[in-house]
Amino acid sequence: MTDTNSTGDARTEPTAAGDHLEIPAVERLCADIEANVSRVIVGHEDVIEHVVIALLGRGHVLLDDVPGVGKTMLARSVATSVDCSFSRIQFTPDLLPTDVTGVNVFNQQTREFEFQPGPVFGNIVLGDEINRAPPKTQAALLEAMEEEQVTTDGQTRTLPTPFTVIATQNAVEPNRTYDLPFAEVDRFMKKLRLGYPEPDEEADLLGRTVGDHPIESLEPVTDRETLVAARETVSRVQVAQPVREYVTRLAADTREHAHIGVSPRGTISLLRAAQARAAADGREYVLPDDVQTEAPVVMSHRIKTADRDRDGDAIVADALERVPIE
Amino acid sequence: MSTDASGRADERPISLETDQVDGAGAARSIALLCVLAVTASYVSVLYGITQVVGGSLSLIALVAAMLVGATVLARLIRPWTAAALALAAAGIGFGYYLTSAGVDPSVVITAADTIVSDTVALATGLPLLQMVQVGIWTLGFAPAPVFLSWYLAMRGRYGLGVVPGGAALGFLVLTGDAGMLVTVTGTLAAIGAIAAGELERHGGSIQQADLLAALFALAVVLSLSVTVVPGQPAAPTHLAQGEPGTLEATLDTAPRQSGIAGAVDLSPAVRFTVESDQRSYWRTGVYDRFTGDGWVRTGRSSRYDEPLTSPPGSGETVEQTITAETKLGVMPVAPQPITLDGDVTRRTTVSRHGQPRPDTPLSAGERYTVMSSVVDPDPAALRTAGTDYPDSVTDRYLQLPESTSSEFRSQTAEITANAQNPYETAVAIERHLESSKDYSLSVTKPDGNVAEAFTTEMEAGYCVYFATAMTQMLRAEGVPARYVTGYTSGQQIDDETYVVRGLDAHAWVEVYFPEHGWVRFDPTPGESRDAVHTGRLEQARNDGSENVDTAESDDVPVSDEASAPTGTEPGEQPEPDPNETTDPDDPNESTPVTQGNETNETPSNPATDTSGGDSITDGSLVTITRETAALGLVALVGLAAGARRTDAATRLRRKLGLYWHGRRRDPDRDVERAFARLERLLARQYRPRRRSESARAYLHALSTAANAADSTPDKTPIDARAERVVDYYERAIYGTGVSRAEADEAIAIVDELARDRLPVVGRCTATADSQHLRSQ
Incomplete structure (x- = not known):
């Protein structure tokens, strides 16, 4: 129950714009962004949609895949489409937290320390191969993700709005990576997988890269203010009592059947994602269908199973099959 | 959360406990009530008997005393002591x-076989009312x-x-004394007592009794459709003559009792012929105990062992060959028979009243000869006969049902006010009945x-x-009388031969006069x-029915003997002679008179017979007996309980709800209900929605399946309108709600879809409706 109350809090959260769009405008906006990104990314419509919805639902995305399937390209094209500042952090074993957050630099002229913002101060931040950096550095990013603020030398600075992290995680070379702590994975709204393109899609992909790369000519379809207003609209999408109860039941079911089930933060994320999906679908209210669509990508990575054969995906699939809607 | 749980934990035992106490208390009351009902069932039978023979107050007092005594002693004495007490009570x-029946109690030891055979006779269908001292037997x-x-x-x-x-x-x-109603009540109560006792013991809820009630009703209805209680033949199987519904059948329903029916028919078939030098009524049965709605013959019959006791006083011996x-x-014999002759005598039993009866029916053509001593009463002699009745007569022939009203007694006293002696009493009553009631x-x-x-009350009978x-009026006046059945003389075809038909069946009265016997x-x-x-x-003759005539009788007109139907009024004679008394005296003299009574009269009312037949049919169609009503009630209760058990009401509501939305709120x-109906419709045609399946996903899945399987003709694609209902439903449940108009639209859509599923008629109207809608 407390889970759903906090969505109410989220609704009243002040935003930079303080304005909001009508639902059809949000629907159109989503469609535009998706279409725009699709000009660069071949296939993967569902993943694009998930990323856009996470953007609207104030969530961060973890892309877990092998290198070279377009993770970075996806993040870049989304950032370009919404006309937001884009920064990229390449995580390496020797990356320091200050490399992420920024440092106080002594200005010789003013004889004062001046804050030099790190790459995290962007609207859309791509954290590439996040699992290559040691946990301390990861934590610097993860604090920013959760709090939407950065604290250096006792001083707290708010990050720009919107702030969305799209992190990628290298699924190969497990010996040379630091696994993300379970608590930190929880801070991503969604964990997505791109996967290899279909053969015909790949041919199309190759055709597009001949000559100029389409990312170079990609134009924004909206601006930052509109995006903020759309996020405000999404937060106002109605979540009826039956849906809240359904989400609670789903979470409870995973807790029952897994070693560690979905956390309350997970249920909040699920509701936000569902809200965003409802708005993207042109609805002012969340349906159980929205929850069901979002549940696999929002819940799976938050579940830890004792059984090696049954991962989070299976647990969530079972829960969706088992838990009654009303 | 934890406080909630602990709160519930606190409440739970309390509520459970009260439930249990309620259930057990109710079960105990029901069990006790049922035991009382069992008791009431057989006590009511005994009470009915004492109503006839007297002693009902004693019976009630005795039963009440036993109930009080048992209540008190239940806490004081142990079961074995109680059993011993009960045995002692029964023994006493x-x-x-036995003492009051004139039997020395020691006979129990010496004549054990008689007692055993008596018990067997009772247990194989001998009605209790045929026991002489049944009143005292009841109390014992x-x-x-x-x-x-x-x-x-x-x-x-x-x-x-x-x-x-x-x-x-x-x-x-x-x-055979306990009727169907009593038996059913007692049996149900017995089962109920055991069941309620079990419920109490296991702390079951009284709610669970519905299954029980359904099973009860099933048992009752099933058993009643096949049951046969011994000793209560539905039709007079023992008597070959007389179809059901005829007067004969009514008179001789069973060997030991004579019923009283409503409307009856007459059978014109010839039953027997008599060669006798004297005209007489041919008696076939004598009954002494009146139950209020029928007659019973008490006492044991014995095998024929001639000669029979001849009546006191002067009698003329008459020989008849039947x-x-x-x-x-x-x-049939002319009263009183003294000796019988013929093959049939080897299988003849004679009642205490001196009336023979064959164990197995006589076959056609079989004949026997009877020597009777016909009482020769002279009215003057009867007047002076006095009232010095022997005890054996007063004991038995003065019985009136206890319920006989004082009105009946006072009316009888009024009618016989001027009578100086029993004979005049009898004549007065006879005249009164003859003159005041019609025959029908x-x-x-x-x-x-x-x-x-x-x-x-009645005008005719x-x-x-x-x-x-x-008979009852005479007894009310203290004159011993008995009810006699038999046949009137019949059609006389020559000097000594009488043809007796089914329609000659008759019932009359015999009155006892000291020194003369039964008159x-x-x-x-x-x-x-x-x-x-x-x-x-x-x-019947006009219809050409068979068996209406013997070889000779059809030549003789029925009314020829009645060629001189002189007035039947005995008042013409010097003394007010009842024709019956003169009839056996001198047949030649009294023939016209008797004929007047028996067979002759112009057929003034030929419609009477058919109207009688009609009224039988009407009556059986309209009349609902108490038994039928009780049976119906049991069946109804059973159905109701069964319906409750199987949730039939809910199912019916659902079934109806499919086609009818009901009141709108x-x-x-309304949209929610409309969707529920749609869901049931789809569930019937395709598959039910899984609980984890959303409305939209369900509809989508069905559409996909229906489109994929378009080869099967019955799986028509999902109507697009269904999606609109789903939209409204989602909005009503999860969204901002729907307007009245949208709700009505949803209902209309579902109504239409439901009608599409109906057979042809519904489909046509549905099509018309949708065309109408489209044209709008």
């Missing part, structure tokens, strides 16, 4: 019965089961407590005491009613009776 009761019988069953019930041993009561009831069922013309279950075969049998109803009333009186108005009976015979709820 039966000892008293009642205490033990009443005491024991109530004692055990009070101690909570319902199952055991039902046993003595059930045994008593079972015995009464075997004797030839059965059909199968004949009775032995189409009457409705009254409830309660027939004699009383006939004298006070037939011989059974006249004879019953007269016949016939209160039935002769003329109108003959009119009806002759009319029936002529009708809140738009959101």
Whole structure:
């Protein structure tokens, strides 16, 4: 129950714009962004949609895949489409937290320390191969993700709005990576997988890269203010009592059947994602269908199973099959 | 959360406990009530008996005393002591019965086989009312089961407590005294007592009784459709003659009793011929105990062992030879028979009243000869006969049902006010009945005491009613009388031969006069009776029915003997002679008079017969007996319980709800209900929605499946309108709600879809409707 109350809090959260769009405008906006990104990314419509919805639902995305399937390209094209500042952090074993957050630099002229913002101060931040950096550095990013603020030398600075992290995680070379702590994975709204393109899609992909790369000519379809207003609209999408109860039941079911089930933060994320999906679908209210669509990508990575054969995906699939809607 | 849980934990035991106490208390009351009902069932049978023979107050007092005693002793004495007490009570009761029946109690030891055979006779269908001292027997019988069953019930041993009561009831069922209603009540109560006792013991809820009720009803209805209680033949199987519904069949329903029916028919078939030098009534049965709605012959019959006791006083010996013309279950004789001769005598039993009867029916053509001593009463002699009745006569022939009203007695006293002696009393009553009541075969049998109803309420009746009333009136005046059945003389075809038909069946009265014996009186108005009976015979002849005539009788007109129908009024004679008394005296003299009574009269009312037949049909169609009503009630309760058990009401509501939305309330709820109906429709046609499946996903899945499987003709694609209902439903449940108009639209869509699923008619109207909608 407390889970759903906090969505109410989220609704009243002040935003930079303080304005909001009508639902059809949000629907159109989503469609535009998706279409725009699709000009660069071949296939993967569902993943694009998930990323856009996470953007609207104030969530961060973890892309877990092998290198070279377009993770970075996806993040870049989304950032370009919404006309937001884009920064990229390449995580390496020797990356320091200050490399992420920024440092106080002594200005010789003013004889004062001046804050030099790190790459995290962007609207859309791509954290590439996040699992290559040691946990301390990861934590610097993860604090920013959760709090939407950065604290250096006792001083707290708010990050720009919107702030969305799209992190990628290298699924190969497990010996040379630091696994993300379970608590930190929880801070991503969604964990997505791109996967290899279909053969015909790949041919199309190759055709597009001949000559100029389409990312170079990609134009924004909206601006930052509109995006903020759309996020405000999404937060106002109605979540009826039956849906809240359904989400609670789903979470409870995973807790029952897994070693560690979905956390309350997970249920909040699920509701936000569902809200965003409802708005993207042109609805002012969340349906159980929205929850069901979002549940696999929002819940799976938050579940830890004792059984090696049954991962989070299976647990969530079972829960969706088992838990009654009303 | 934790406080919630602990709060609930606190409440739970309390609520459970109260439930249990309620359930157990109710179960105990029900069990006790059921045991009481078992007791009431057999006590009511005994009470009915004491109503006839007297002693009902004693019985009630005795039963009440036993109940109180058992209640008190239930806490004081141990079961074995109680059983011993009950046995002792039974022993004392039966000892008293044997003493008052004139049997030395020591006979129990010496004549054990007789007692055993008596018991067997009772248990194989001998009605209790045929026992001479049945009143005292009742008082001896009642205490033990009443005491024991109530004692055990009070101690909570319902199952055991039902046993003595059930045994008593079972015995009464075997004797044939317990009717269907009583038996059903007792049996149900017994099962109920055991079941409620079990419920109490296991702390079950009284709600669970619905299954029980359904099973009860099933048991009752099933068993009643096949059951046969011994000793209660539905049709007079023993008597070959007389189809059901005829007067004959009514008179001789069973070997030991004579019923009183409503409307009856007459059978024109020839039963037997008599060669006799004297005209007489041919008696076939004598009955002494009146139950209020029928007659019973008490006492044991013995094998024929000549000669029979001849009546006191002067009697003329008359020889008759009787030839059965059909199968004949009775032995008509002129009263009083003294010796019998013929093959049939080897299988003849004779009642205490001196009336022979064959064990197995006589076959057609079989004949026997009877020597009778016909009483020769001279009215003057009868007047002076006095009232010095022997005890054996007063004991038995003065019985009136206890319920006989004082009105009946005072009316009788009024009628006989001027009578100086029993003879004049009898003549006065006879005249009164002859003159004040009409003769009709189409009457409705009254409830309660027939004699009383006939004298006070009814306008008309037939011989059974006249004879019953007269017997009872005489007894009310202290004159010993008995009810006699048989046949009138019949058609005389030559000097000594009489042809007797089914329609000659008759009932009359015999009155006892000291020094003379039993003298016949016939209160039935002769003329109108003959009119009806002759009319029936002529009708049968015209119809060409078989067996209506013997070789000779058809040559002789029925009415030829009646060529001189002089007035039947005995007042013409110097003394007010009842024609019955003169009839056996001098047949030549009295022939016209008797004929007037028996067979002759112009067929003035040929419609009477058919109207009688009609009223039988009407009556059976309209009348609902108490038994039928009770059976219906049981079946109804069973159905209701079964319906409750199977949730039939809910199912019916659902089924109806498919086609009819019902009253409209809140738009959101209406849409919800509309969707529920749609869901049921789809579930019926495709598959039900899984609980984890959203409305939209369900519809989508069905559409996909239907489109994929378009080869199957019955799986028509999902109507697009269904999606609109789903939209409204989602909005009503999850969104901002729907407007009234949208709700109505949803309902209309579902109505239409539901009608599409109906058979042809519905489909046509649905199509018309949708066309109408489209044109709009």
